[in-house]
Amino acid sequence: MSQLIITTNTAEETIAVAEKLANRLTPGDVITLEGDLGAGKTTFTKGIAKALGITRTLSSPTFTIVKEYEGKLPLYHMDVYRLEGSDEDIGFDEYFNGNGIAVVEWAQFIEDFLPEERLDITINYQDEQSRVIEFTACGAHFESIIESLS
Numbered sequence: 349m350s351q352l353i354i355t356t357n358t359a360e361e362t363i364a365v366a367e368k369l370a371n372r373l374t375p376g377d378v379i380t381l382e383g384d385l386g387a388g389k390t391t392f393t394k395g396i397a398k399a400l401g402i403t404r405t406l407s408s409p410t411f412t413i414v415k416e417y418e419g420k421l422p423l424y425h426m427d428v429y430r431l432e433g434s435d436e437d438i439g440f441d442e443y444f445n446g447n448g449i450a451v452v453e454w455a456q457f458i459e460d461f462l463p464e465e466r467l468d469i470t471i472n473y474q475d476e477q478s479r480v481i482e483f484t485a486c487g488a489h490f491e492s493i494i495e496s497l498s
């Protein structure tokens with residue numbers, strides 16, 4: 349199975365889905381997040397942080413591009429919105445091949461740097477409280493993860 353669609357009706361539900369996913373992740377995993385402004389990319393990442401036992405408040409890294417958090421595994425939270433149209437390599441390899449989990453908001457802007465094996469997530473705004481979350485697994489590792497989520 350390489351695709352899974354889940355609808356959530358509150359931000360808390362989105363966080364819970366992200367926690368369930370994060371419990372299945374292993375070092376070096378890369379998650380991409382696409383979706384309009386306010387879709388819920390950072391909210392989803394908060395759920396991942398929660399599952400990793402990160403207690404520091406996760407805020408949007410828009411102005412720093414990458415924020416690193418210490419948890420059961422390190423979390424590299426990236427927001428590459430500001431890299432649109434640039435081909436600058438900010439050292440992506442280190443994050444994508446590291447010991448932690450890399451989560452990339454607006455990943456479409458750094459497509460050329462993304463590893464082939466990854467989990468792509470698109471969040472679509474339905475109404476104020478509802479979101480449709482679409483998971484696309486690239487590679488066997490992520491296929492088995494989304495199978496276990498369904």
Ligand SMILES: Nc1ncnc2c1ncn2[C@@H]1O[C@H](COP(=O)(O)OP(=O)(O)OP(=O)(O)O)[C@@H](O)[C@H]1O
Nearest residue numbers: 356357358359362385386387388389390391477479
């Ligand atoms: N079902 C839902 N899932 C996720 N967020 C929701 C949901 N319902 C309401 N929300 C709210 O929508 C907002 C999503 O904001 P968030 O910062 O996560 O979006 P974002 O995609 O990271 O935006 P940006 O592109 O600005 O980084 C939050 O205020 C959150 O509480």
Ligand SMILES: [Mg+2]
Nearest residue numbers: 389390408453
């Ligand atoms: Mg965000």
